[in-house]
Amino acid sequence: MNKFEQLADELAEQIHKGILAPGERITSVRAMARETGLSINTVINAYELLERKGLLASRPQSGFYVLGYPYAKQIQTLAETSVIPVDIKTLDLLGLLIDNSKDESLVHFGTAYLAPSLYPTTQINQLTRHVLRDSPETISSYELSPGNFEYRRQISRQLSHMGCKVLPEEILATNGATEAVSLALRVTCKPGDIVVTESPLFFGTLQAMEGLGLSVIEIPSYPSTGIDLEMLEVVLKKHKVSAVVLMPNFSNPLGSAMSDTDKETLVAILNRYNVPAIEDDIYGEIYFHGQRPKPLKAFDEMGSIITCSSFSKTVSPGLRIGWIAPGKYYPEIRRLQLSTTMAAGTLSQKVMAQYLLSKQYEKGLMSLRLHCSIHAHKMAQRVLNHFPDNTRISLPQGGCVLWVEMPKGIDTVELYRKAISKNITFSPGILFSATGQYRNFLRLNCGIVWSSKIEQGLKTLGNIAKNNNLRG
Ligand SMILES: Cc1ncc(COP(=O)(O)O)c(C=O)c1O
The missing domain is CATH 1.10.10.10 (Winged helix-like DNA-binding domain superfamily/Winged helix DNA-binding domain)
Known part of the structure; x- marks a missing residue:
């Protein structure tokens, strides 16, 4: 040595x-x-x-x-694969969580919203003024689907750095990743169809699937490496599946990342069974070490990977600006978008195109990556200090959330009710499954600015979990 x-x-x-x-x-x-x-x-x-x-x-x-996590404390429990597809029924709790997110008196660990000070607000406001000054007609014109060419050109340029050959003509501007995922689901699935998801899965996507009347089969995701590929193949062999929905880069809530080899294998499996994948790459840029991981799209030769993303977690949630690269589904996606939202905001597209051109974009990402990484590690440490013995954590490799497993028997919905009376929010684990899994799990937001209120909030949350009977 x-x-x-x-x-x-x-x-x-x-x-x-x-x-x-x-x-x-x-x-x-x-x-x-x-x-x-x-x-x-x-x-x-x-x-x-x-x-x-x-x-x-x-x-x-x-x-x-x-940086660095206590590896011995990594979550070991995997999801159970549902043997039969189940109807999706998300909890009313979600509405409560969103309503609570607006209350500034609370300590917020619930939603995966980044603290406002982490966004480049001054630069974006300045660019907005420039765009309005240089082209005042921005306000009085549509930028109809597929959207502003310069914006799409910038996305195409970025994708090419990640090993994806996607032309501007193959990209559409959307109202955030939410619209992108919704369009992708609606084009690939019809009511009653079966979708396969990694589990746990972001509750917003589960809700979108519920709204379309889809059934789901949940496949376990490993905390470090993502979806169980063997299990996926078993399920695809047995069932007629309309789409696979997942986050290969820094899943919400696990923060796991698939290797390039696994991504390649996944795409080969999907091609074998002729099933499209909808990938949500919204956290792909927030990597804690190494390089920007490739999207699944980089391994797509058949046009069957639909990549969805946005700048809500990296530049501005308020602009509501995202994109979709739908491969062979482009014509249907465009038709559907024209008949539903028609377009993303003209001003947002133009401002984002300018921002992507500037050096500020990469600079902002660098400090955001470091911030999220440091805070994820810090929060992991506090959780292990303050929460009940035998609590385990995900070891997120990117993104802005921490997934926590409490000892069995602790019901985090009950914990939520008690925590809210102490002005603390978090996301109970049950929201991340359609099959009632993760009762003893919770998700915490690390996209925060550390303060004594945060420190105390984590301590209080741990004390409530330790000192109350929280069996549901
Ligand atoms: C995994 C994931 N996808 C999509 C979204 C929503 O993104 P957007 O604001 O771009 O619609 C979120 C927001 O929390 C998210 O965590």
């Missing part, structure tokens, strides 16, 4: 043991070189190795920060 590998190994052990805590700034390169008697280059090599491994993150002009 080289000297720098030895130092990296020692530091990695300290991170795993919690001696160096997530979020903490590590000794500067110079000080470490002095302390250890190693050269500055050796220390830099060690830190960079740890950065590649996702255990440290560098912040320009500020130094290296500790």
